[in-house]
Amino acid sequence: MTTQIVTLHLPEVVLQRAKHAADVLQRPMEEVLITMLTAMLPDVEEAPLHLQADLTRMTWLSDQELWNIAHSMMSDEQQQLLQQLTELQTQRPLTSEEQETLEMLRQEYGRITLYKARAYALLSLRGGRPLLSGN
Numbered sequence: 001m002t003t004q005i006v007t008l009h010l011p012e013v014v015l016q017r018a019k020h021a022a023d024v025l026q027r028p029m030e031e032v033l034i035t036m037l038t039a040m041l042p043d044v045e046e047a048p049l050h051l052q053a054d055l056t057r058m059t060w061l062s063d064q065e066l067w068n069i070a071h072s073m074m075s076d077e078q079q080q081l082l083q084q085l086t087e088l089q090t091q092r093p094l095t096s097e098e099q100e101t102l103e104m105l106r107q108e109y110g111r112i113t114l115y116k117a118r119a120y121a122l123l124s125l126r127g128g129r130p131l132l133s134g135n
Helices: 012-025 029-040 049-060 063-070 076-091 096-127
Strands: none
Touching: 012 029, 029 096, 049 096, 063 096, 076 096
């Protein structure tokens, strides 16, 4: 891994937060900042190519925009059709049209799930606490 020296001009509040985290974790401040940058700048290379740009852009969305994504769902009609086609394929082979529709719905479900996971991860990092911990 190649490293480069970068000079950042950070607001005092950001420096204080990083110093506090470093003190609590008993880690160098540089390590804390690198870890946070790594978490905030997603490694999207394994995501489908057509979703990579959106996943990267999500880092700069507002909290409200992320909450909207986190609460997004497939339409009721899409969910019902997905369930019907999934059940139908256990009873008989799907027609090519049905198979195409099922694949499109699965891809949409996967896209929504991936975006929701990214939104929750970013919100959790921004809030400094895990949102799904049940607390």
